[in-house]
Amino acid sequence: MMANKKIKVLVVDDSPFMRIVLKDILESQPEITVVGTAKNGVEAIRKIKELQPDIVTLDVEMPEMDGIEVLEIIMKENPLPVIMLSSYTREGAEITLRALELGAVDFIFKPSQIMDIDIESLKENLITKITTLKNSKIIRPDNLIYTNKPKITFSKSSTKNVxxxxxxxxxxxGPSALKQFLLPFPKNIPASILIVQHMPPNFTSSLAQRLNSLCEIDVKEGQKGETIKPGCAYIAPGDYHMLLYEQGDNYIIDLNTNEPVHGHRPSxxxxxxxxxxLNxxxxxxxxxxxxxxxxxxGLKKIKGKxxxxxxxxxxTCVVYGMPKAAxxxxxxxxxLPLQEISYDILNYIRETSI
Structure with a gap:
């Protein structure tokens, strides 16, 4: 009987139209049932307690109590998987990144205009995430236990070149995990960090700005033709593959819009x-x-070299998919646990650097 247990979803959105659309999409799947809908945050908090859903879809922007306020209460009182519905705007990106830091497991786009809705795309995205994330762990990296580790720094002479x-x-x-990963790196590390985070354009830009404001190293979106530098992290822009190639003693970023790989660009x-x-x-x-x-x-190719x-x-993973595949x-x-990866790398560099 347990194998046939349906996934219970609560849909929270201030738009009556979107509540109907989301409910219809979800209930088209035999393994999913919508146990309720809520038009605002106050109603959402009450219905979560009453209906005990397995997962919640939560609109970012709502009257009375916005998605961030609702999420904070959920994570404090009754932690469960929450998927944010966000607008495809810079403001929407910034709010969504905050939600992911607070413990939301993922997000999907909510079209700003009714005529812009691509039902099939929304359906595929929503169903995939609901079925995959229904049992995901609520990982809040800020709450991970860190052992006291001395700060590792490097001599200035070692940081002239990558x-x-x-x-x-x-x-x-990833967004929350990347924050914890990057924070321990000192500015004078003799390394460049190149990052692919599966996200669309406005979101990768906001993520880079957010991380740059928090980290000692510089964090930015990679630009085509840019020479990478030590003490800097480069995030692949949304919708672009990011690569590196050699030019003399330098390593240069290239960007392209070739076909997605595994459904992703960047890959x-x-x-x-x-x-x-690279040599x-x-x-x-x-x-x-x-x-x-x-x-x-790609990781196996790096190991092979x-x-x-x-x-x-x-x-410590929200979803143990990509690491397991590797x-x-x-x-x-x-x-390694998330909170140990950076320190392991820093020790590795200290032990192997000339």
């Missing part, structure tokens, strides 16, 4: 494949939380 290239791939749960595999081909001796690959298998083959490879462990094909040297 000596290490660190490639990072993340998807669902982790595309970035890691390009890095595996630089010190390559490090990291696969973090996310659904799917993007990055597993004597690079050092790490996967985030299951216990582990399953033998692409990983070490499996």
């Amino acid at each position: 000596q290490y290239i660190i490639a990072v791939g993340a998807s669902t749960g 982790v595999d595309v970035l890691m494949n390009s890095i595996s081909k 630089i001796k010190n390559k490090i690959g990291v696969i973090m939380t996310g659904m799917g298998r993007d990055g597993s083959k 004597k690079g050092y490879t790490i996967a985030q462990n299951e216990e 582990v399953d094909i033998g692409a990983v040297d070490k499996i």
Whole structure:
């Protein structure tokens, strides 16, 4: 009987039309039942207690109590998987990133105009995320237990050139995980960090700005033709694959709009494949939380070129998909909790740097 248990969803949206659309989409699937809908945050909090849903879809912008306020109460009183519905705007991106930091597991786009709704695309996206994330863990990286570790710094003479290239791939749960990953890195690290986070354009830009304001290293979106520098992290812009190539002693970013890989553009595999081909001796690959298998083959190529490879462990992943895929094909040297990955890399660099 347990195998046939339906996924109970609560739909929270101030638009009557969107409540109907979302309810119809979800109930077209035999494994899903909408146990209720709510038109505002106050009603949502009450119905979560009454109906005990497995997962909630939550509109970001609502009257009386907005999505962020509702989410904070949910995570404090009754933590459960929440998928945010966000507008495709910079403001929507910034609010959604805040929601992901607070514990929301993922987001989908809510069209701003009724005539803009692509029902089939919305259906595919929503159903995939509901069925995948119904049992996802509520990981709030800010609450992870950190052991007291001394700050690791490097001599200025070691940071004139890029000596290490660190490639990072993340998807669902990635924005919060990336914050925790990047915070320990000192500005004088002799490494450049290149990141693919599965996100659309406005969101990658807002993510880069958000991380840059919090981290000691510089964080920015990568630009075509840009020479990478030590002490800087580059995030692939949404809708562009990001690659690296060599030009003399420099490493240059390239961007393209080739076909998506594993359904993603940017793709982790595309970035890691390009890095595996570079002549630089010190390559490090990291696969973090996310659904799917993007990055597993690219990570294995880095490992095959004597690079050092790490996967985030299951216990600290929102979704243990991408790391598991990498582990399953033998692409990983070490499996670590999120809060230990950066320190492990810093120690590795300190021990192997000239």
